[in-house]
Amino acid sequence: MSNPADVVHAQHVAHEAHHEELGFWRKYVFSTDHKVIGIQYSITGLLFLLFGFSLMMLMRWQLAYPGVPLPLIGGLFGDARMPGGTMLPEFYNELGAMHGTIMVFLGVVPLAVGGFGNFVLPLQIGAPDMAFPKINMLSYWSLFLGGMTMLGSFFVPGGAAQSGWTSYAPLSVIAGTGQTWWLIGMIFLITSSLLGALNFLTTTIQLRAKGLTFMRFPFFVWAQFVTSFLLLLAFPPLEAAGVMQLMDRVAGTSFFMPSGLIVSGQVLANAGGGNAVLWQHLFWFLAHPEVYVLILPAMGIVAEIIANNTRKPLWGYRAMVYSLVFLGFMSFIVWAHHMFMTGMGTAMAAFFQTTTMIISIPSVVILTSLLLSLWGGSIRFNTPMLFATAFLPMFGIGGLTGLPLGLNISDIPLHDTYYVIAHFHYVVAPGTIFALMAGIYYWYPKATGRKMNETLGKIHFAGSLVFMNVVFMPMFIVGLAGVSRRLFDAGSGYDFAQPTMHWNVVSSWGAWLMGVFQIPFIFNFFWSIRNGEKVGDNPWEATTIEWAAPSPPPHGNFAVAPQAYRGPYEYSVPGAAKDFTPQHEAS
Amino acid sequence: MDIPYTVEVRRDTGLNNGKIGIWLFLASEVMLFGALFASYILIRTGSPSWPRGDTLLDVPLATFNTIVLITSSVTMVMAWASLMRRKFGTFRIYMGATILLGFVFLIVKYFEYSHHFAIGEGPSHNNFLAIYFTLTGLHMLHVFGGMVVNAYFWGPGAKLYQTNPVWFTNRVEHSGLFWHFVDLVWIFLFPTLYLL
Amino acid sequence: MSDHAADHSTDDHAVDIDKHVKVYITVFVTLMVLTVVTVAISRLHLSVPVAVTIALFVALVKGSLVAGYFMHLVSEKRLIYAVLALTAAFFVVLLALPVLTHEDGFWIPQAAEPAAAHPEAEHK
Numbered sequence: 001m002s003n004p005a006d007v008v009h010a011q012h013v014a015h016e017a018h019h020e021e022l023g024f025w026r027k028y029v030f031s032t033d034h035k036v037i038g039i040q041y042s043i044t045g046l047l048f049l050l051f052g053f054s055l056m057m058l059m060r061w062q063l064a065y066p067g068v069p070l071p072l073i074g075g076l077f078g079d080a081r082m083p084g085g086t087m088l089p090e091f092y093n094e095l096g097a098m099h100g101t102i103m104v105f106l107g108v109v110p111l112a113v114g115g116f117g118n119f120v121l122p123l124q125i126g127a128p129d130m131a132f133p134k135i136n137m138l139s140y141w142s143l144f145l146g147g148m149t150m151l152g153s154f155f156v157p158g159g160a161a162q163s164g165w166t167s168y169a170p171l172s173v174i175a176g177t178g179q180t181w182w183l184i185g186m187i188f189l190i191t192s193s194l195l196g197a198l199n200f201l202t203t204t205i206q207l208r209a210k211g212l213t214f215m216r217f218p219f220f221v222w223a224q225f226v227t228s229f230l231l232l233l234a235f236p237p238l239e240a241a242g243v244m245q246l247m248d249r250v251a252g253t254s255f256f257m258p259s260g261l262i263v264s265g266q267v268l269a270n271a272g273g274g275n276a277v278l279w280q281h282l283f284w285f286l287a288h289p290e291v292y293v294l295i296l297p298a299m300g301i302v303a304e305i306i307a308n309n310t311r312k313p314l315w316g317y318r319a320m321v322y323s324l325v326f327l328g329f330m331s332f333i334v335w336a337h338h339m340f341m342t343g344m345g346t347a348m349a350a351f352f353q354t355t356t357m358i359i360s361i362p363s364v365v366i367l368t369s370l371l372l373s374l375w376g377g378s379i380r381f382n383t384p385m386l387f388a389t390a391f392l393p394m395f396g397i398g399g400l401t402g403l404p405l406g407l408n409i410s411d412i413p414l415h416d417t418y419y420v421i422a423h424f425h426y427v428v429a430p431g432t433i434f435a436l437m438a439g440i441y442y443w444y445p446k447a448t449g450r451k452m453n454e455t456l457g458k459i460h461f462a463g464s465l466v467f468m469n470v471v472f473m474p475m476f477i478v479g480l481a482g483v484s485r486r487l488f489d490a491g492s493g494y495d496f497a498q499p500t501m502h503w504n505v506v507s508s509w510g511a512w513l514m515g516v517f518q519i520p521f522i523f524n525f526f527w528s529i530r531n532g533e534k535v536g537d538n539p540w541e542a543t544t545i546e547w548a549a550p551s552p553p554p555h556g557n558f559a560v561a562p563q564a565y566r567g568p569y570e571y572s573v574p575g576a577a578k579d580f581t582p583q584h585e586a587s
Numbered sequence: 588m589d590i591p592y593t594v595e596v597r598r599d600t601g602l603n604n605g606k607i608g609i610w611l612f613l614a615s616e617v618m619l620f621g622a623l624f625a626s627y628i629l630i631r632t633g634s635p636s637w638p639r640g641d642t643l644l645d646v647p648l649a650t651f652n653t654i655v656l657i658t659s660s661v662t663m664v665m666a667w668a669s670l671m672r673r674k675f676g677t678f679r680i681y682m683g684a685t686i687l688l689g690f691v692f693l694i695v696k697y698f699e700y701s702h703h704f705a706i707g708e709g710p711s712h713n714n715f716l717a718i719y720f721t722l723t724g725l726h727m728l729h730v731f732g733g734m735v736v737n738a739y740f741w742g743p744g745a746k747l748y749q750t751n752p753v754w755f756t757n758r759v760e761h762s763g764l765f766w767h768f769v770d771l772v773w774i775f776l777f778p779t780l781y782l783l
Numbered sequence: 784m785s786d787h788a789a790d791h792s793t794d795d796h797a798v799d800i801d802k803h804v805k806v807y808i809t810v811f812v813t814l815m816v817l818t819v820v821t822v823a824i825s826r827l828h829l830s831v832p833v834a835v836t837i838a839l840f841v842a843l844v845k846g847s848l849v850a851g852y853f854m855h856l857v858s859e860k861r862l863i864y865a866v867l868a869l870t871a872a873f874f875v876v877l878l879a880l881p882v883l884t885h886e887d888g889f890w891i892p893q894a895a896e897p898a899a900a901h902p903e904a905e906h907k
Contacts, residue, residue, distance in 0.1 A: 133590070194612075199608070206602075206604050206607060207591060236616070237618055239622075247710060252709075253710045253711055255714070255721075271712065271713050271717070273630065273713070274714060278626055278629055281883070332873050333876055602860050602862060607863075610866055610867070611866060618870065621874045621878060624878065629881035653818050654815065654818060668804055764854055767853045767854045770853075771846050771849045778821055778825070778841070779838070782821065783825075
């Protein structure tokens, strides 16, 4: 062919024509459109969040009233799990392991990265779609398969994985069939994340609009960018570890199995010579960056909403960006602070303790910048802003209570107690999940062309805020009393746990009532698709490029490729006619 | 609206999307094999004794396989060079040779594996064989994956050459990058497993 | 259009593609020679630390040749270098992992034992 340009053009036309005849399956199920995939991810993530939350509500019954049969629904789970409605320890362990796995890998990550990343990021950088739409589709369906594998594992003989979400060896190697399913499911989920991450990175680097330099990125784009690097480089070691554990379980190797291990009075027949701590290293090499995968997109969402609703530029945007990058980098060299109890040498412990203290600095810089952004703003307290504001103190509590865990002296008494649970749940539940809720309320008009109901939103917010704290604050007390997080009866057999037993009841009722307060949200979410207040393309009068697209954006997003003329948060510019100057408007 | 920079390069990065995508993918692959290598070192240094590779494995066969894989890397890069010269016939020959050499590699590996299983030296026999089967098995999966992609560009995927030779050449280059990476992993696997 | 520009640059490449091919053949021969060398050295049954050093050095040279010439890393864009530099940094962290599992003795092999013995003496 002499002139490829013509051919490309001809292909282009054929391509367009092709899109119009897409059937239902190609359009809504096996879609390559980043917005449809983003919504698929979000719905999947939300459903798994609900499912993971339900597992936890079951566990809370056992913790509040150990050994008491669960009323009403207790009989539904069968004699293998809850004979007579009383929970067996094995089933409690299944619930615990799967709650963690599902919440982290199938709830928060798909929603924060897959959902918001897919839907918002290409729009915010003015791209027509992701760089590799088919890989994007593959990424979602890989997640879907992983999710189905995890759900299916509940029904295999012996039930789902029972070795905690961390699947520490050698316990996980000698556990039942569910653990094999867990590993296979994880390999699907890791593949999904890897494909997603390389797609996000390529999209951000290549498809950003003309004039949109890196320092003009909305903070959310930066957050997704750093997150994708973490996913890309931290997940493969866990994949390797997963393959090795699979070999240990299926092929009888001994990567994580020491010699002469005695289980139920019998010496195991393995070759031995493996190293159980190796699993922990490889697991936490992923799982510590994973913590930042959970929190960085949340910070990005909160930054967008705070700038928009204070009608001010973000305070210290550059410092925030540099902190973010530094945070991402440092997150790779702090992992062993999860492992102070594995008998590591003092030199190593000192090293990881120091890096852990250092990594708290950029987190504090970001949090402080967000807090100072509120200063002097004329704040609009709509539902997204309420959630975003609540994120700040909640994440603050979560972050500060993490410091004693990062110092190895204070970690020793606190390790594996409820204090740890309280700490990271403050980061992830009232932290990240509040930010994700804020994001849903904030970008819902972009996805549907309608706003969610404000009154229901405020009820949802108030109930969630109060009961989140009712759930998790008592856990600090229980944890400081020294109660282990792994006890299926909350330590009711131990004397030292008795003074704090009543706090478990408080936590549990908090959890169930928090569940009740999610009903307005679920109702609001579906009801507003048809009945929400109709709004224009830019209902929040925001400055970033996603609001230049129609709501909902058509395939290809923008009629004309947008161009960026200024930074992301030009609110209340002195002398300007209106209090926001969009990035894409030529001056 | 089509996705920009699938064929042409973006001015400020000097790259097209596929090139960045494949390199990011290879970066994650580096971390995957890196974790396995680290595990190998840890388990080896932690064990009181460790067999030399050549006492358990067949070095001549593996040397032959190394030569096969390196040759296939050359034919791969020659396939791409033929496309750059717009010689489609030569491309087909070199690409075909690459796929065949990959096939030879897998056949040799099959004989090695079946020999081990025949004398009862499975992965559970000891930790050396465990890491050997895991590393080479994962590497074989990569060889197989690369062959599937190459076969696609040799066969049905080659239609693209008629309509957009630049794009097709790029895609072959990216598939080549993956193939060379697989070769590169083997270059490290061969001495660590067989010779040390 | 930019497509046209891309095609044009390909033509430029075609001029020096012959030079490339010569490089590929040279690299190929070098790789073959190094393969034979590394097998030959392993026949000498050197002590493990020496053997490991030599074998990994040869592998590193071979790997660099593949990455540099077959994968064109000698003349790649800055962005790719940046990605690989970042990966290399974390790869080093990953390979340091076996070291991190060692106890203090690994870091201060001589001083560790007397220092550990000393407080015991004081307690007595």
